[in-house]
Amino acid sequence: MRDCLIMDDHLVRKTQNMLCLSFIIFLGELSGGRTVSFAGLPGTGNVSENAPRGTVVYTFTVNLTPNISVQTDYPTIINSNPITKAFAINSDPSLLYKVVTTGDLNLDYETMPPRFELQILVYDTAGAKDLQILTVQLLDENEPPVFQGNIATQTVEVYILESTPSRLIYEVNVNDPEIATSTEIMYSLTPESLPFNISTTGTIYSLKEFDYEKDPHSYILNITARDSLGLSTSRIVIVSIINTNDERPYFTMEKRVFSIPEESTPGYVVVANITVEDPDGEGFIHSRRFSINNPKAFPNFAIDPVYGTVLVAKRIDCDASPFKEERNISLILHVVDSPSGTQSDTTEIIITIEDVNDNPPECNLYNYRLVIAETAPPGSVVLNLKNSCHDIDAESPNNLFNFTELSGVGSSKFSQDPPGSGEIKLTGTVDLENGTLEEYTLNIVVQDIVPPYYAKNIYIYVKIQPVNEFDPVFSSPSYVFNVSETTASGSSIGNVYATDKDIPFTGITYSILAGGGTNDITEIFWIDPAKGSVNIVAKLDYDKTETPMYFTVQASDNEHKTAIASVTVNVLAANDEPPICLPNSYLLEVPVDQTAGTNIADFAIRCTDLDSSPRSFLYSINSGNINNHFTFSPSAGSNVSRLLLASPFDYEGGLDQIWEYRLLIFVTDNNLPTTNIQTGTVTLTIKVIPNPTTVVPTTPGITLVTSRENVYSALAWYVPFIISLGGLLLLGLLGYLLYFLAKYVRTHCPPKPKADKKPLKIKIMLHFSPIEKKKPKKEVVWEMTNINTVFDGEARDPVTGKWYEYNSKSGARRWKDKNMPSNLEAKAPVAQVAALEKTSDSSQGNLSRTEGKTSGGKLGEPNQKTPKPLEKKTDQNSNQQKPKEGSLGL
Structure with missing residues (x-):
């Protein structure tokens, strides 16, 4: 339907409009019989060209079914032919609607179509519609002439230089659409008394040569254009006369001498105003420019270029050039009446500088x-x-x-x-x-x-x-120092002190002037140069040094004024030599059955001391004297002392466990009342030689018999002697001699076990002998696999605090198992001994006696070397049982 309303052809558009209207009426009938219609449409309205905004073009109403209203924004113009936005519809509550001009377009009859067809559509709230055509005719109106160009919108101002000859000054352009040519327009200029004229074509001329100083400076011209129908339009043209520089300015001031004080600051006004007259008039006052013709000679002054005020530009100092030589300054002032400098004048002023007290001394x-x-x-x-x-x-x-x-x-x-x-x-x-x-x-x-x-x-x-007026003075003319011969090198032995009455005190330097040496050392003493402290640089020896010793010290100030004093050093004897004993180390052998109180191997030490009496010696065993078996006699008061066995050895009773003693002997001189006691040392190694029947315990209840290569020390001279002697014997006596040699070696030099990679067979030698030292009744060698010791007692170790079990007869010990109850009886031995002719408790004790330390170890400590597994032979009926954990020495 919209397409049928916007076709361009006029006849086709009318036909389509009727069809569209019929279609809209048909739609209204289909909407339940409710209709809406225009009253007064279609119709024709007229409007004059150039009509203002809001001019009413046409009025119509709308017929509605009762209780039905027109929808918002309706009725409305949905299309126009030709298309235009020059018209709109103003709604009214009384259903009276007006088509008015919008003012968006200027309705110009000469440039717009003379006729518009507006399609107006209305909707009611029930959905009914109606569409009608309003024809608007544009009416031509007579208009006055219209000025063209700048004069049409603003007042035109024309400028004329004075002394300019008569000539054209402006041309007016006017247009009128109602007349054919511009020649039908007539122009006039008022007031007529002005020296201007306008031609029939609108050209304005000046009628004279103007003088700015005599004539008015501006003229107002009223220009009127009138068409043939009597309509006219007027505009204003202002003609301004421009002044030209045709007169020379001149200075008019009377005073030409001025004075200013010295030290006038920049900006200080010397001449407040330079007066100048210019015949060209007041208009050129603001265009005058002032300057100083000799600014380089006196740069301390400046002039305002517009107002002519002379100012101080830089500090003026009468005490410096050029004002020190010349106090009267001549300035040449110059004025031009315009920046171009066509007309100018000059004058001279004198400025006197007055001296003031402006400088301090x-x-x-x-x-x-x-x-x-x-x-x-x-x-x-x-x-x-x-x-x-x-x-x-x-x-x-x-x-x-x-x-x-x-x-x-x-x-x-x-x-x-x-x-x-x-x-x-x-x-x-x-x-x-x-x-x-x-x-x-x-x-x-x-x-x-x-x-x-x-x-x-x-x-x-x-x-x-300060002046050095006094010599240094020592506090004493002589000093005495007592020094022990044990004083360490570098120690201070005393001080010397000197004073100087000069103030301020500049310090005293101390030095040794002479003396203080021996035949071996030229300088034994050293003095601190600042403090006066006397030190020794070498140790003093009472036995080698002449005492007393003398030297001279000197004190000097910073100007080499000196004082001297003498120093006496007494070297005091001291116990500084330790006893020296021979031999200081020795190897001794003592039989296990050595009687207490006897001299061991006839051994004695002899001691000497350079600074002590032999009666001051004191002998003591510092370490290694286990169970106090050894002592020296005499223990004091002699330089010779013998080594005695203080108590017998008891290996069978378990008191003694080691076979080699290492004694550290201290020999002190105890040289009373001297507190510095010197000590000499002697080291002794004592080996206990067991009897042939003595069992050297290694592990509880068994004796290890091994073979090893003997390594002899230099002290065992008899071994090679006997071997050499045996080589010289006859071959028939070789066996007999070897028997006695083996017996001797077995008794005095028990061999040490030799490490062997192969398992060892254990041979047990049972000694059936009482505690008394008698020849054993019988010796039986047999092989066994395992022996368990019966532990029938328990006790606490005083060092570690742990509980251990022991055999009251053999002395064997082991740590007590924490999980075992107290007073636990050990099981009987499981080993069966064959071919045993006689058993007794004492013999069993000899087999099982051991200490808490194997091969010299302490209680509870493991052996330093762990033996490899041993081959054990047992009977078929014998029980095999491993020792329990925690047992000692097994």
Whole structure:
């Protein structure tokens, strides 16, 4: 349906519109009989060209079914032919609608179509519709002429230079659509008395040559254009006369001499206003430009280029060039009436510089550091300030000054003489030994004698130079030091001390002047150069050093003034030599059955001491004397002492366990009342030789019999002797001699077990003999696999605090198992002994007796070397049982 409303052809559009209207009416009938319709449409309305916004073009109403209303924004123009937005519909609550102009387009009859067809559609709230055509005709109106160009929208201003001849100044362009040509338009200019005229074609001419100084500066022209129908339009043209520079300016000020003070700051006004007249009129006042013709000669001045004010540009100092030589300054002022400089004038002014007291007195130094000797006499000139100060002001009294009185620490010791002269003298003594200060700080002021009384402080620091007037003095002319010969090298043995009355104290240096040496060492003593402490650099020996010893010390100050003193050193004897004993180490052998109280192997030590009496020797065994078997006699008071067996050995009873003793012997000189006791040492190795019947315990209840290669020491000389002797015997006696040799070696030199990679067969030698030392009744050798010891008691180890079990007869021990109850009886031995002719408790004790340490170890400690498994032979009926964990020595 929308397509049928926008076709371009006019006749086709009418036909389609009727069809569309019929279709809309048909739709309305289909909507339940409710219809909506226009009242007054279709219709025709007229509107004049250039009608303003809101002009009413046509009025119509809408017919509605009762209780039905028009939908919002309806009725509305849905299309136009030709298309335009120049019309709209204003709604009204009374259902009276007006088609009005929108003002969006200027309705110009000459440029727009004369006729518009507007399609207006209405909807009610029930859905009914109606569409009608409104024809709008555009009516032509007569219009006045229209100015074209700038004059159409604004006032035109035309500028004419003065002295310009009569000529065309402006041309008016006017257009009127109702007339054929512009020649039908007539122009007029008012007021008629003005010196201007306008032609029939709109061209404006000036009628004279204007003079800015005589004629008005501007003219207002009212231009009117009128068409043939009597309509007219007017516009304004303003003609302004431009002044030209045709007259020369000139200076009019009367005063030409000015004075300013010295030290005028930049910006200081020298001449407030330079007056100049210009015949060209006031209009050229603001275009005048001022300058100084000689600015390089006097750059301290400047002039405002617009107002002509002369100013100080830089500091003016009369005490420096060029104003020091010339106080009257001539400036040439120049003025031009425009920046182009076509018309100008010059004049001269004189500026006098007046000197003022603007400089304080100046001195070469403001801090003086003086040094005078403490022996300087009163009245000595210390400093003269007059020659070192000056004032650069050019004229008197601006350049005159004086000095104020002294102040500060020490002003009582110094003064000006005469007052104000700046000549400073010493008025008192400055002897440092009398308690005077070492430094003084003086203050003096140098000041102008005229206002504004410029002043500057001068500080004078005076240091009193000490003079070395006195020699050092020792606290004593001689010193005596007693030194023990045991004093270590580098130790201090005493001090010397010297003083110096000079103040301040500059220090004393100590040195050894002469002496203090021996034939072997040239310098035994050393003195600290700063503290005076005397040290020894070598150890003193009473027996080799001549005592007393003498040397001389010297004390000197920093200027080599000296003092000397003598030093006596007494070397005191001391017990510093230890006893020396021979032999200091020895190997001894003692039979196991050695009687107590006898001298062991006839051994004795002989001692000597360089600084002690033989009666001061004291003998003691420091370590290795287990169970106190050994002692020396005499134990003191002699230089010879013999080694005695203090108590017999008891291996069978379990008291003794080791067969080799290593004794460390201390021999002290105990040289009373000297507290420095010296000690000598002797080391003895004592081997206990067991009897042939003595069992050397290695493991509990068994005796290991092994073979080894004998390694003899140099002390066992008899072994090679016997071997050499046996080689010389006859072959028939070889067996007999070997028998006795083997017996001797077995008794005195028990062989050590030799490590063997193969398992060892254990041979047990049973000794059936009572405790008394008798020949055993019978010796049976047999093989066994295992022996268990019966532990019938328990006790706590005093060192570790652990519980252990022991055999009350054999002394065998083992750590007690924590999981075992107390008083646990050990099982009987499981080993069966064959071919045993006689058994007894004592023999069983010999088999099973052992200590808590195997091969010399301590209780509970493992063997240092773990034996390899042994081959054991047993009977078929014998029980095999491993020893329990925790047993000792098994």
